[in-house]
Structure formats: C-alpha cells, structure tokens
Amino acid sequence: MIQFEDVGKMYPATSKGGEPTIAVQEFSLRIEDGEFCSIVGPSGCGKTTILNMLAGFETPTRGQIVVGDDVVTKPGPERTVVFQRPSLLPWMTVSDNIGFGLTIRDKNPKGHQQEIMQMVEEMGLSGFESHFPYQLSGGMQQRVSIARALITDPTSLLMDEPFGALDAQTRSDMQRFLLELWKTSQPTVLFITHDVDEAILLSDRVVVMTPRPGMVAEEFSIELKRPRKWDSILSTEFLRYKKQILSVLRQEAG
Ligand SMILES: Nc1ncnc2c1ncn2[C@@H]1O[C@H](COP(=O)(O)OP(=O)(O)O)[C@@H](O)[C@H]1O
Ligand SMILES: [Mg+2]
Incomplete structure (x- = not known):
C-alpha cells in the first residue's frame, strides 16, 4: 500500500529575490x-x-x-522508476543496459541472458542488442529504459x-x-x-x-x-x- x-x-x-514555488499542496492519495x-x-x-x-x-x-x-x-x-526521458548508461550496450536492472537484485546478471533476450524481443529491439544508446532513436532508447525497469519485476x-x-x-x-x-x-x-x-x-x-x-x-x-x-x-x-x-x-x- x-x-x-x-x-x-x-x-x-x-x-536571489525570486519567489519559492509551491509545487504540491495537501496532496492525499x-x-x-x-x-x-x-x-x-x-x-x-x-x-x-x-x-x-x-x-x-x-x-x-x-x-x-x-x-x-x-x-x-x-x-x-x-520502487522502480521509469523517467520521462531515456536514462541509459552510454558506455553499455542495449542488452547490458537492460541487464543492469538485474544487478540490483543479483550481482551476476550474466546468468540472465535468456531473460534479457526475451525482453529485447518483447520490446521490439531484436538485432539491436549489441548497439550502444547513441546508435538508437529516442523512442528505442526509451524502450530500453522501460525494459531495464520491467525486468526487475518490481513491487x-x-x-x-x-x-x-x-x-x-x-x-x-x-x-x-x-x-x-x-x-x-x-x-x-x-x-x-x-x-x-x-x-x-x-x-x-x-x-x-x-x-x-x-x-x-x-x-x-x-x-x-x-x-x-x-x-x-x-x-x-x-x-x-x-x-x-x-x-x-x-x-x-x-
Ligand atoms: N527542482 C526544482 N526547483 C524549483 N522548482 C521546481 C523544481 N522541480 C519542479 N519545479 C517547479 O514545480 C512545479 C511543478 O513541476 P513538475 O512537478 O515538474 O510538474 P509536472 O510534472 O506536472 O509538469 C513547476 O512550476 C516547476 O517549475
Ligand atoms: Mg512532469
């Protein structure tokens, strides 16, 4: 809950001399x-x-x-977050970026290659698993960010x-x-x-x-x-x- x-x-x-911003007030949910x-x-x-x-x-x-x-x-x-803009590690490939999510719960993401490849496929990224973020469109980068979040199976x-x-x-x-x-x-x-x-x-x-x-x-x-x-x-x-x-x-x- x-x-x-x-x-x-x-x-x-x-x-200096500016006004503070009240962004949220009395928010209950x-x-x-x-x-x-x-x-x-x-x-x-x-x-x-x-x-x-x-x-x-x-x-x-x-x-x-x-x-x-x-x-x-x-x-x-x-509490896993997917940001509005892609947030990838630029020096890691698509599959390593996705697998990076798993390092949070498991120190050895290499054992999860099958899970990673399944996610690559579900996200429509097949053929791009060895690409680096700069080689992808913005939309594809965002799909990698989403995959990295979803693969951790967050609460x-x-x-x-x-x-x-x-x-x-x-x-x-x-x-x-x-x-x-x-x-x-x-x-x-x-x-x-x-x-x-x-x-x-x-x-x-x-x-x-x-x-x-x-x-x-x-x-x-x-x-x-x-x-x-x-x-x-x-x-x-x-x-x-x-x-x-x-x-x-x-x-x-x-
Ligand atoms: N780090 C910050 N410092 C100062 N003002 C901020 C900061 N983050 C957001 N704001 C201001 O708080 C208000 C709400 O922003 P935000 O939560 O991003 O709204 P939304 O996501 O609904 O567009 C806006 O007026 C924004 O300019
Ligand atoms: Mg916003």
Missing part, C-alpha cells in the same frame, strides 16, 4: 497493492514532483509518504509519462505490453500521463490534479472490463469516462 498523507512540496527560490493508478493533470501541476517524492528523490516539505509500514526517506529497489513501478516521446504505433504496443506484464506480476503502478485515453485504457483509477499547486481534484474508478485492448477506447463506456475526466480538467483550467 502506498499512501500520500497531506503531502506538500515547496521548492526554494531559484534566483492511497494506492492499494497491485492497483494501477494514473495521475493526469496540466503541465507544471506537480506530477513529476509527486512521483519524485514517492521515489525518494525529493523530500516533502509537509506531510509524509508511507509505503507498506515505512515512511519514504530515500530511494529503494522495490511498485513509478512511470513518469514514459510513452510520451514514442510514435503512436510503438506507444500502443508498449501499452499492450505493460498491461500484459501488470496482469502477470501485478506490481502497484503509479503512472503519470497527460493523455486521458492512455490513463483510462490502462488504469483501475484515474486521479485528476488541479493546476499548481497540485492537489487531487477528482478520482475516477475505471470499471471497464479487462483485458482491455486498443479498441476499448471506442466503447460508449470509455467515452463516458473520457467526457467526465476532460470536463474536470477543463473546469480546473478555468
């Missing part, structure tokens, strides 16, 4: 084990800040975040607009793959996106945030039956959720 308890985050002024929860909200409303606090990269200036029985004070291997997966830079077809493939993986190993997922379709398609619950300082504006339980497919977004029920969510977003935007 992940619980944000009245969390606030203020960044100090970045220039509980995510159940195995739940797929998405956050949508306008750019700059504090979504990344929320994820970074849960990841342990930033400290709340108010309130606390509890995971299981522990207050989050630092990063931990049970919680924190994803910050992970598919934002991918083309439509790859994005759709990644969504399908993520849903399959989630069904099999049931990690708790906090997924940030500004794509409402993506949020509804993937999630058990969609949390809509207010503009900065970010708070929860409204939550929607998505009761569309699973498994969901790309064409689920055309159903009447889906469109009903979409309309409700867009209307809250518009209302919040003033």
Whole structure:
C-alpha cells in the first residue's frame, strides 16, 4: 500500500529575490497493492514532483509518504522508476543496459541472458542488442529504459509519462505490453500521463490534479472490463469516462 498523507512540496527560490514555488499542496492519495493508478493533470501541476517524492528523490516539505509500514526517506529497489526521458548508461550496450536492472537484485546478471533476450524481443529491439544508446532513436532508447525497469519485476513501478516521446504505433504496443506484464506480476503502478485515453485504457483509477499547486481534484474508478485492448477506447463506456475526466480538467483550467 502506498499512501500520500497531506503531502506538500515547496521548492526554494531559484534566483536571489525570486519567489519559492509551491509545487504540491495537501496532496492525499492511497494506492492499494497491485492497483494501477494514473495521475493526469496540466503541465507544471506537480506530477513529476509527486512521483519524485514517492521515489525518494525529493523530500516533502509537509506531510509524509508511507509505503507498506515505512515512511519514504530515500530511494529503494522495490520502487522502480521509469523517467520521462531515456536514462541509459552510454558506455553499455542495449542488452547490458537492460541487464543492469538485474544487478540490483543479483550481482551476476550474466546468468540472465535468456531473460534479457526475451525482453529485447518483447520490446521490439531484436538485432539491436549489441548497439550502444547513441546508435538508437529516442523512442528505442526509451524502450530500453522501460525494459531495464520491467525486468526487475518490481513491487511498485513509478512511470513518469514514459510513452510520451514514442510514435503512436510503438506507444500502443508498449501499452499492450505493460498491461500484459501488470496482469502477470501485478506490481502497484503509479503512472503519470497527460493523455486521458492512455490513463483510462490502462488504469483501475484515474486521479485528476488541479493546476499548481497540485492537489487531487477528482478520482475516477475505471470499471471497464479487462483485458482491455486498443479498441476499448471506442466503447460508449470509455467515452463516458473520457467526457467526465476532460470536463474536470477543463473546469480546473478555468
Ligand atoms: N527542482 C526544482 N526547483 C524549483 N522548482 C521546481 C523544481 N522541480 C519542479 N519545479 C517547479 O514545480 C512545479 C511543478 O513541476 P513538475 O512537478 O515538474 O510538474 P509536472 O510534472 O506536472 O509538469 C513547476 O512550476 C516547476 O517549475
Ligand atoms: Mg512532469
């Protein structure tokens, strides 16, 4: 269980005489084990800040975040992050970058070559396993970053607009793959996106945030039956959720 308890985050002024930024205020949210929860909200409303606090990269200036029985004070291997931009080790090949994720739980990733190759294939990276990051497109680099996170089979997966830079077809493939993986190993997922379709398609619950300082504006339980497919977004029920969510977003935007 992940619980944000009245969390606030203020960044100090970045220039002399400047104003501090209140990024997040009175943010409370509980995510159940195995739940797929998405956050949508306008750019700059504090979504990344929320994820970074849960990841342990930033400290709340108010309130606390509890995971299981522990207050989050630092990063931990049970909370794996996929960043908005690819974050690869430039001197390592694709397969070594993917295997690097495994060094967190196992000192000898060489024993996992089969697992790595399976991930390479699932991610559509076959033939590129010996390439270095600079030899790949941005979208491919991001797929390697995602593979590196998923291969660790994390208890919680924190994803910050992970598919934002991918083309439509790859994005759709990644969504399908993520849903399959989630069904099999049931990690708790906090997924940030500004794509409402993506949020509804993937999630058990969609949390809509207010503009900065970010708070929860409204939550929607998505009761569309699973498994969901790309064409689920055309159903009447889906469109009903979409309309409700867009209307809250518009209302919040003033
Ligand atoms: N390290 C930082 N120092 C100062 N201000 C920051 C920092 N990180 C984010 N901010 C500010 O906090 C607000 C929320 O940012 P962010 O969490 O990145 O929003 P989002 O991910 O929803 O676009 C923005 O106004 C941003 O400029
Ligand atoms: Mg962000």
